[in-house]
Amino acid sequence: MQQPPTAEERYEAExxxxxxxxxxxxxxxxxxxxxxxxxALWVVLSGRFDTFHLSLGVISCALxxxxxxxLLFPHSPHPRQTLRLWWRFPLYVPWLLYQIFLANxxxxxxxxxxxxxxxxxxHMVRFRSKLKSEMALLAFANSITLTPGTITVxxxxxxxxxxxxxxxxxxxxxxxxxxxxLARTFGEE
Amino acid sequence: xxxxxxIILVVGLVFFLGGAVGILRFPDFYSRLHPAGKMDTLGxxxxxxxxxxxxxxxxxxxxxxxxxxxxxxxxxxxLASPTATHAIVDAGIRAGQAAWQKPGRGAGS
Numbered sequence: 291m292q293q294p295p296t297a298e299e300r301y302e303a304e305x306x307x308x309x310x311x312x313x314x315x316x317x318x319x320x321x322x323x324x325x326x327x328x329x330a331l332w333v334v335l336s337g338r339f340d341t342f343h344l345s346l347g348v349i350s351c352a353l354x355x356x357x358x359x360x361l362l363f364p365h366s367p368h369p370r371q372t373l374r375l376w377w378r379f380p381l382y383v384p385w386l387l388y389q390i391f392l393a394n395x396x397x398x399x400x401x402x403x404x405x406x407x408x409x410x411x412x413h414m415v416r417f418r419s420k421l422k423s424e425m426a427l428l429a430f431a432n433s434i435t436l437t438p439g440t441i442t443v444x445x446x447x448x449x450x451x452x453x454x455x456x457x458x459x460x461x462x463x464x465x466x467x468x469x470x471x472l473a474r475t476f477g478e479e
Numbered sequence: 480x481x482x483x484x485x486i487i488l489v490v491g492l493v494f495f496l497g498g499a500v501g502i503l504r505f506p507d508f509y510s511r512l513h514p515a516g517k518m519d520t521l522g523x524x525x526x527x528x529x530x531x532x533x534x535x536x537x538x539x540x541x542x543x544x545x546x547x548x549x550x551x552x553x554x555x556x557x558l559a560s561p562t563a564t565h566a567i568v569d570a571g572i573r574a575g576q577a578a579w580q581k582p583g584r585g586a587g588s
Binding site: 334335337387390391393394397398400401402410412431432433435436437439441442443444454456 | 493494497500501504505506507509510512513514516517518520521524541544547548551557558560561562564565568569572
């Protein structure tokens with residue numbers, strides 16, 4: 291099991307990028323991945339296939355991916371882990387959508403319930419997440435906010451969460467299964 | 480096909496209505512954000528999804544491109560909405576807005 295990049299490794303990578311010490315091979319690697327992504331976006335957004343518009347797209351996409359290719363595919367000491375994330379994350383999304391739907395139904399029920407103020411019980415939940423990388427924490431925080439009944443109030447880089455829950459039912463589900471699935475998605479089991 | 484689109488649109492509308500009613504009915508700032516931030520997300524997901532489906536009907540390249548654009552809107556909505564909700568909650572906490580508690584419950588529980 292590969293370890294997620296530690297803070298030092300990330301800062302090291304960022305320092306390399308800022309000081310322009312990125313290896314040429316690394317530049318080519320980000321360019322190869324960034325250019326098709328941007329080009330696909332260009333084609334979708336423009337929807338014109340004549341030479342003029344396509345060549346404009348090629349020029350601007352090449353410029354952008356040359357200068358800021360590192361933004362879309364940030365440097366990681368473990369490229370294989372990053373690649374795995376790209377095909378694991380789409381597997382997580384349908385489950386998240388299903389959870390959003392279920393929880394929205396619950397919130398809808400609360401909203402239209404005549405005795406709603408008796409049913410809800412807003413409170414703060416505090417817990418510490420086992421997730422480590424920043425991306426995993428970000429995805430977890432946003433997933434919590436999307437699942438109704440809970441809003442992430444604060445996240446610390448160490449994984450301390452403060453969550454506002456609308457009732458007992460919503461608050462009890464944390465961190466629970468969502469964290470387990472995200473840990474699997476980000477390879478942090 | 481049209482029937483499916485209409486059903487999804489109406490379900491999305493119900494969620495939007497729930498969001499609007501929720502904003503009016505919930506007791507305080509933080510609990511109002513729950514319907515505001517999320518039922519809108521699901522509602523717009525359903526309605527935009529229905530529109531994308533509707534646009535696929537004459538299956539030409541142009542229509543597929545429009546559908547992909549709509550899906551992109553949904554993707555960015557799903558990224559932006561929780562972030563905005565979190566920013567509002569954070570602003571509320573920083574400004575010292577107290578959270579409503581059920582009568583008879585001590586603070587900090």
